[in-house]
Amino acid sequence: MQLPDAELLLASLTAQMRPGIAANTALVGIYTGGVWLAKRLYRDLEVTLPLGTLDVSFYRDDFGQIGLHPQVKPSDIPFEVEGSHIILVDDVLYTGRTIRAAINELFDYGRPASIRLAALIDRGGRELPVAAQYVGAELALPLDKMLALEKATDGKLTLSLYNKTLRDNE
Amino acid sequence: MNNNPQLNRNGELQHLLTTEGLPAPILLNILDTAESFVGVTERDVKKVPLLRGKSIFNLFFEPSTRTRTTFEIAAKRLSADVVNLNIAASSQSKGETLLDTVNNLSAMHADMFVVRHSQSGAAHLIARHVRPEIHVINAGDGRHAHPTQALLDMFAIRHYKRDFHKLRVAIIGDILHSRVARSQIHALTTLGVPEVRVIAPKTLLPAKVERLGVHVYHQMAQGLKDVDVLLMLRLQNERMLSARLPSAEEYFKYYGLTQEKLAFARHDAIVLHPGPMNRGVEIDSAVADGKQSVILPQVTFGIAVRMAVMSILAGN
Numbered sequence: 001m002q003l004p005d006a007e008l009l010l011a012s013l014t015a016q017m018r019p020g021i022a023a024n025t026a027l028v029g030i031y032t033g034g035v036w037l038a039k040r041l042y043r044d045l046e047v048t049l050p051l052g053t054l055d056v057s058f059y060r061d062d063f064g065q066i067g068l069h070p071q072v073k074p075s076d077i078p079f080e081v082e083g084s085h086i087i088l089v090d091d092v093l094y095t096g097r098t099i100r101a102a103i104n105e106l107f108d109y110g111r112p113a114s115i116r117l118a119a120l121i122d123r124g125g126r127e128l129p130v131a132a133q134y135v136g137a138e139l140a141l142p143l144d145k146m147l148a149l150e151k152a153t154d155g156k157l158t159l160s161l162y163n164k165t166l167r168d169n170e
Numbered sequence: 171m172n173n174n175p176q177l178n179r180n181g182e183l184q185h186l187l188t189t190e191g192l193p194a195p196i197l198l199n200i201l202d203t204a205e206s207f208v209g210v211t212e213r214d215v216k217k218v219p220l221l222r223g224k225s226i227f228n229l230f231f232e233p234s235t236r237t238r239t240t241f242e243i244a245a246k247r248l249s250a251d252v253v254n255l256n257i258a259a260s261s262q263s264k265g266e267t268l269l270d271t272v273n274n275l276s277a278m279h280a281d282m283f284v285v286r287h288s289q290s291g292a293a294h295l296i297a298r299h300v301r302p303e304i305h306v307i308n309a310g311d312g313r314h315a316h317p318t319q320a321l322l323d324m325f326a327i328r329h330y331k332r333d334f335h336k337l338r339v340a341i342i343g344d345i346l347h348s349r350v351a352r353s354q355i356h357a358l359t360t361l362g363v364p365e366v367r368v369i370a371p372k373t374l375l376p377a378k379v380e381r382l383g384v385h386v387y388h389q390m391a392q393g394l395k396d397v398d399v400l401l402m403l404r405l406q407n408e409r410m411l412s413a414r415l416p417s418a419e420e421y422f423k424y425y426g427l428t429q430e431k432l433a434f435a436r437h438d439a440i441v442l443h444p445g446p447m448n449r450g451v452e453i454d455s456a457v458a459d460g461k462q463s464v465i466l467p468q469v470t471f472g473i474a475v476r477m478a479v480m481s482i483l484a485g486n
Contacts, residue, residue, distance in 0.1 A: 055206060058218035058481075067182075067485025068220075070199060072206040108215035 006149060006157040009120050009136030010037060014044050016134045017087065017118060021045050024113075025085045028052035030102055031073050033091030033149035036157060037120060041089060050078040052086075059101035081110030087134075091149035093119035096130030121147060121159070175297055182486040185297040185306040186479050188315035189357040197360060201325050203478035204471070211247065211473055220481050221250035224281040228254045229271070230309075231287040236445055237309050237319070240469070241284045244476035250281075272296050280304060282484065290314035290349075305483040313349050318479060319444050320353035322472040324361060326464055327399050329471065330440050334358070338396055340367040340435075341384075342425065343403030343452050344374045346414075350444050354401055355382050369393035371425065373414040390425060394434035402427060402443040405452045418451045428454040432462065440464050 026049040029038025035053050042051045055073040088102055103115060118134035123141050141147060146162045174191055178184040183196055210218055226245045230238050238254065245252040257271065272283065282305045285293040290312030297306040310316040324334075331337055339358055345351045345368050358366045359382075368379060369387045380386060387393030394400070405421060415421050427441065441453075441463045449455045457463060 058206070058210070058220050063220055063485055068203065068481050072203050074206045074209045076209065104219070108217070109213055 001161060003147075003159045003161060004121075004137050004139070006120065006159050010040060010157060013037075013118060013120060013134055013136045014041060017041065018045060020087070020116070020133075021047060022085065023048055024083070025049065025087060026052060026079050028054055028077070028086055028088050028102075028106070030088065030090045030098060031055045033120075034089045036149065036151050037091060037118075038089040040157075041118070049084065052077045052079065054088075054102050054105055056098055056101035056105055059105045061097055061101065075105065077106070077109045081106060081112050083111075083113050085114045085116075086112045087116045087118055089118045091120050092147050093117070093122045093130070093132050093135070094125050096126045096128035099130045100128050120149065123147060175294060178302075178486060180486075183482055184302075184486060185293075185308075186317050186483065187293050187297060187306065187308045189317045189320050189353045189360070190315070191356075192360065194360050194362070197321065197324065197357060200321055200475065200478050200482060201328060203482060204321075204325055204474040207247075207474035207477040208471070210477075211470070217247050217249055219249050221245070221248040221281075221484055224248075224250045224484060225279060226250045226252050226282045226284065226480070227275050227280045228252060228284045228309075229257060229275075229286070230255065231257045231268075231285075231292070232310070233258065234286050234310070236469070237286065240472045241307075241309060241318075241476055244473050244480060245284075247473070248477055248480055250480070268292065268295065269299055272299060276300060276304060282307065282480065284309050286310045288312055305486075307479060307483065310349055313347055313352070315353045316349040316444075317353050317357075318472070318476055319350050320357045321479070322468060322475040323354055323401060323442055323444070324357050325471045325475050326440075326442055326468050329467075330464060331398060334361040334363050337363050337398045338365045338367065339363050339399040339401065340369055340387075340393055340397045341401045341403065342369045342390075342393070342427065344405050345370050345379060345403070346374045346376050347406065348403050351401075351403055352382075355384055359383050367393055367397070369425070371415070371421075390427075390431045391434050394431060397435040398439055400427065400432070400435060400439060400441045402441065402447075402453055404444065404446065405448055407448075418448075422451055422454075426450070426452055426454060427457050429456050429460065432457055432460075438462075442468055445469070 027038045027042050027047055029035035054075045057069040057072045117132040119132045120136040122135045122138045144164050146164045148160050150158050150160055176185050176187050228238055228241055242252050284307045286309040292311045293306055293308035341351050367385045367387055443465045447453055
């Protein structure tokens, strides 16, 4: 299966987001792929508020089934969440459960004025009422496939398709 | 299959009973997870929903304020429900056995037990006895082990010194009666610290302590030379009565950590102490409150480390 070029999708996402960036807009990337994208967007869109990162492991709804993710990264929200306009950035939007967890975590830092969502790929399959304002591309994929963003040593982003294993979701 | 009672059949941590025999990746995973919890405890809302609906029982058969409180705070910050039982003052004094107490609490649908007991092996006994979905954390058993204390010390050492592989670490004081020292030695060795020393009078050292892989010193001047990390131990007052030491004053003279003795160590050495401190016995106030002391950050790290242990266990 031919996958789209991640760099082209990111360029399209950047162009879509540009009109929506103001002085009180903050980007928050979700580990791992979303953080790579958010770093690039942060640089190219010249966002003034510092970049945030979230690891939603402590807020996931599947802790009871699969336990704690073995490589949790510290979340870092270095700006005042109260009253800010946040754009969450993730690589693949699927069931919406990661986004639910990310929104819950953000509210433990304060009450943002608004939260939007940017995703490189929307592969459908939503299990929660979540929608992205900015999408690089929509892509229908078989249920047993997992789509992952990967970063080469030179920083170039690519998409890869894997067969689902027990621990993976989204 | 493995024979380690702390691991489940997938090799994951099922109970935390001792640092002895735990592989380095498991210890490092606890430290890495704790890094993420440090951020949580600095937020406005110092709580995550991870253990929502879980019941954690603090079973303290021996008095403790700090350890019990930090376990309680850690559990509450994970959104668990915590019940504190001071068993010294309750049913055991009416003659109930340890396992009957545990059975009763299991019937109340406990998910985790945090156990402090004066008898070595008490937490192991409970871990062997409980149903497989229940997790046990040893919060100190007799002279045997105090794994979360050792892990929070490892967290503090890594925080200030970064790499375990280049360090000289000295453990100073009553090694003989110390569960903390035993757990520290196993953790330091597993994490690759090349030189672990113990400094104590002969009467406060276990026989053949060298077998644990430590270098033995009886004098502070030699023992502290070029040391990066000083792990002080509490000198328990009751030891004075047992004729192992002439007096607190004499102990302080030879082994009490003063600025003068600290100068034998590296200039950037850090000083840790598990608390509660006996100022003027094992440590001088000028050192305890001095710039090389990381004794209060240790307490803060202790909460993050206990959150990490509880959440890793509950998820396995």
